[in-house]
Amino acid sequence: MPPRYREGMRRHPWIPALIDLVLIVAFAGIGMSSHEESVNAATLLTVAWPFVVGGAIGWLVCLAWKNPAAPLRTGIPVWILAAGGGMALRVATGGGFAVPFLIVTLIVLAVFLVGWRAIAALVTRIRARRAA
Template sequence: MNRAWATAIAADAAVVLLFAVVGRSSHDEGLTLVGVARTAWPFLAGAAVGLGLAAFAHDDPRSNRAGIRVWLLTLAVGMVLRRLTDAGTAASFVVVATVVLGVLFLGWRFVARVRRWTRPFRRS
């Protein structure tokens, strides 16, 4: 596994965990490890599917294309798994999750690209 993929896996998992932590704290649900895991697991599964499809398609994991795949599959798989486990999929939650996950998944990729563009050239 190269550095770009390792970064993408770690950053995408961090996005989902941040989403779960902020969501739980904003609803006074408590920030226990079990509670965060219960909220995050469906979306982590979706992110894994999205990253797997991006790898299969030979996408650069830092690209917008990969970010959109991961975002939409995280959302779709996460909501389906939440629905199947009676965890709740209220329309307002779906809207908030769509926006927040989109901003976070595409946002870190944007920052990574800008950082690469602005780094000074180094000779080996």
């Protein structure tokens, strides 16, 4: 990624953090609605919090604020900890577990948390080539 893009994201790491938060909560909401569960703030919080905490731990572990939009350096650790850590927290606090749910969680959160970063990196490269 061009240095200018990286510097902009470093100055405003709350933007990628907010994107991650919205996508993790959206994952929970989509999952709930696909199972025809009632989606309201309380039930959404109950389902989403373990994955939000896992994602926050991912941010801390990989020091995401240093390069928050990097697909590999940041996106993969945030994804693994949001999905794996979130699932572990869910089970530890009495939530259900099923292998198909784990697989869907891994796939959807990979697409969401690594995907937006990969798209941002691609767009940035394309813009840099056009500007050159």
